[in-house]
Amino acid sequence: MKGPIIYTAVAAMTLQQALATMGGLTVPLLAPPIAAETGLNPSLVGLYTAFLYGGATISSLIGGGFLLRYGALRLSQVCLLVISLGLLLSLSSSLLLFVFGAIIIGLGLGPATPASSQILARYAKPANAPLMFSIKQTGVPLGGILAGSLLPLCVSSFGWQGAIFVTALMVFILTVLLQPLRAEFDSDRQQNREVQVSDVRKTLSTVLKTPGVPLLAISLFSFTGIQMAFAAFFVSFLAIETGWSLSEAGVAFSISMAAGIFGRILWGWVSTRYIRPLTLLAALGAIMGVTCMIIGTITPAWDTHVVFAVAFAFGLTGIGYQGVLLAEIARISPAGLVGVVTGGVVFFACLGMMVLPGLLGLILELFSSYRVAFVSLGLIPILVSLTLLRSVLRAKNLWNEI
Numbered sequence: 001m002k003g004p005i006i007y008t009a010v011a012a013m014t015l016q017q018a019l020a021t022m023g024g025l026t027v028p029l030l031a032p033p034i035a036a037e038t039g040l041n042p043s044l045v046g047l048y049t050a051f052l053y054g055g056a057t058i059s060s061l062i063g064g065g066f067l068l069r070y071g072a073l074r075l076s077q078v079c080l081l082v083i084s085l086g087l088l089l090s091l092s093s094s095l096l097l098f099v100f101g102a103i104i105i106g107l108g109l110g111p112a113t114p115a116s117s118q119i120l121a122r123y124a125k126p127a128n129a130p131l132m133f134s135i136k137q138t139g140v141p142l143g144g145i146l147a148g149s150l151l152p153l154c155v156s157s158f159g160w161q162g163a164i165f166v167t168a169l170m171v172f173i174l175t176v177l178l179q180p181l182r183a184e185f186d187s188d189r190q191q192n193r194e195v196q197v198s199d200v201r202k203t204l205s206t207v208l209k210t211p212g213v214p215l216l217a218i219s220l221f222s223f224t225g226i227q228m229a230f231a232a233f234f235v236s237f238l239a240i241e242t243g244w245s246l247s248e249a250g251v252a253f254s255i256s257m258a259a260g261i262f263g264r265i266l267w268g269w270v271s272t273r274y275i276r277p278l279t280l281l282a283a284l285g286a287i288m289g290v291t292c293m294i295i296g297t298i299t300p301a302w303d304t305h306v307v308f309a310v311a312f313a314f315g316l317t318g319i320g321y322q323g324v325l326l327a328e329i330a331r332i333s334p335a336g337l338v339g340v341v342t343g344g345v346v347f348f349a350c351l352g353m354m355v356l357p358g359l360l361g362l363i364l365e366l367f368s369s370y371r372v373a374f375v376s377l378g379l380i381p382i383l384v385s386l387t388l389l390r391s392v393l394r395a396k397n398l399w400n401e402i
Contacts, residue, residue, distance in 0.1 A: 005184065006123040010136050012181055013116035016076050017139025018146060019171050020112040023083040024052060024105055025147040026167045027090050027098065033160040038093040048102045049232070050354060055106020057350035063111030064203040064340035069193045071186025072118035072339055073178060075111055080175040082108030087168035091161050113326070113346050118339030119185050121330040127272060129330065134268025134323025141260040141319055148254065188336070207344035212332045215391055217348040219281060220325060222384045224349040225356030226292060227318050229377055230256070232357045234295070237370045238307070242300045255308050256315030263320020268327070277328040278392050281321060285385030288318040289378040296374030318381075356380070 027034070027048060034040060067075045086104030089097050116136060124132040147167075154163035207213050234256070238249035267284065271277045291314045298307055326342065333341040356377065363373040 006120075006125075006132060008181070009119050009123050009185065010132055012178060012185075013076070013119055013136045014139040014142070015174055016080065016112060016116055016178070017136060018143040019174050020079060020083055020109055021140045021143025022147045022167060023080075023087055023171050024109050025144060026087060026151065026164055027102070029147055029151055030155065030160045030163060033155055034093075037160065040093075040095060040098075048098065049357070051099050051102040052106040052109070053350045053353045055103040056110035057106075057347055057354070059107040059110030060114065060343050060346040060350055061110075061200045061203055063114060064200075064343045065193075067111065067115060067118060067339045067343070068190050071182065071189035072115040073182045073185035074189070075115040075339075076119075077175045077178055077182075079108040079110075079112045079115065080171050080178075084168045084171040084175070087164050087171070090164055110346065110350065111343060114339040114343035117326055117330055117342040121333075121338035122185075122188065126331065130271040130277060130324050130327040131265070131268035133327035133330065134264040137323040137326060138261045138264045140322070141257045141264075141315075144257050145254065145261075148250075148257075203340055203344040204347075206334070206337060206341055207347075210333060210341060212391075213329065213341060213345065215387065216325060216329050216332075217345045219285070219384050219388065220345055221348040221352035222356075222380050223285065223288065223318070223321055223325070223352075225352030226288060226377060226381055228353040229357040229360045230292070230295075230314060230318060233360055233364075233370070233373075234311075237295070237374075238298070241370050242298060242302070242307075248304070252308055252311045256311040256319065259312040259315030260319025263316040264323045266316075267320050268323045271324045271327070276392070277324050277331075278388055278395075280324055281328070282385045282388035282392065284317045284321045284324075285381040285388060288314065288321070289380065289382035289385065291317060292378035292381070293375045296371040296378070 063075060066078075070078075083105050086101045086106075086108060089101035089104060092098075117133070120129070120132055120136055151163050151167070154166045158166065207217055231253075235249040235253050238244040238252060244252075267280060271280050275283075291310060294310055295314065298310065329342055329345055330338045360373045360377050363376055364370065367373070
């Protein structure tokens with residue numbers, strides 16, 4: 001049964017991740033036409049993103065109890081339904097409803113990854129789990145590409161409100177299409193279990209007490225935060241500092257997203273056959289940090305193709321790491337608690353997505369230098385990489401010999 005079911009699980013959860021991601025990106029990507037029609041300041045995207053991941057931070061902690069009680073597939077459906085509702089709230093030009101919609105969408109985003117991890121952990125064989133998780137996590141950059149390509153077409157045909165409605169409709173349709181899978185994927189749900197406030201404390205406690213998980217939580221905080229900082233500032237950096245047009249900068253950004261899809265599959269395959277996950281994550285963190293620093297040194301004199309190569313290198317590492325990391329979390333989690341532990345770790349990822357882009361913006365405000373900002377932020381994954389390497393060497397009893 002595990003053979004064919006795992007492919008269904010991977011396909012379903014990849015779609016779940018893609019449309020959840022698209023839902024979270026819809027309003028930020030539509031900021032220019034929304035601002036042009038409503039008079040709202042496009043810079044409010046930063047505030048919108050803060051509320052979005054604020055909601056995700058909360059729901060990633062409280063989702064564990066619901067996952068155990070109702071099942072991971074049902075939680076996935078609820079997440080998609082909540083995202084769809086948040087998008088519908090954003091159809092109004094009211095700033096208050098935009099903010100409320102961001103929080104609602106964030107509440108839907110938080111448990112989406114833990115729910116999908118819980119399902120894959122049940123059906124993936126340990127030998128190929130990193131590859132399966134990596135394929136599933138391609139849904140995140142895939143959602144970005146889908147949003148970037150489809151939303152402009154919808155705006156030209158239906159306006160920005162029509163584009164938001166189309167996204168909400170797509171998310172809702174997937175919610176319905178997942179229903180036939182529930183009997184199988186939620187067969188492990190604990191129907192007599194009560195959802196309690198103490199579940200939040202238990203989730204964090206499980207994360208902090210499970211050997212190896214705190215280090216992975218710190219890694220996800222750092223890597224995801226750097227990834228979000230890159231997404232928030234890279235296009236602006238190229239347009240403001242190097243004089244690139246928005247379309248050229250958008251091509252560079254798209255190259256990084258495509259590299260992320262390729263990287264997630266590549267590193268998942270590599271970690272199943274050749275390199276242990278922690279060792280690979282240490283290498284990816286180091287390259288991610290160095291590439292982030294290199295981005296800060298880009299000048300108008302750089303050849304376009306060299307910049308594209310740097311964007312590809314960042315996407316390959318700074319976006320491509322996630323499947324390997326989530327598969328390792330699933331591997332070391334207590335039996336039956338993969339979704340709960342992943343939810344607790346995602347809490348730290350959401351914190352990273354709130355803190356590190358803000359830190360980059362603060363450095364930029366203080367020093368008026370993208371170079372200082374990107375170089376400073378690049379130090380973070382390098383330090384995490386050294387910590388991961390230390391853990392690998394300690395496990396092999398080599399640390400004390402260095």
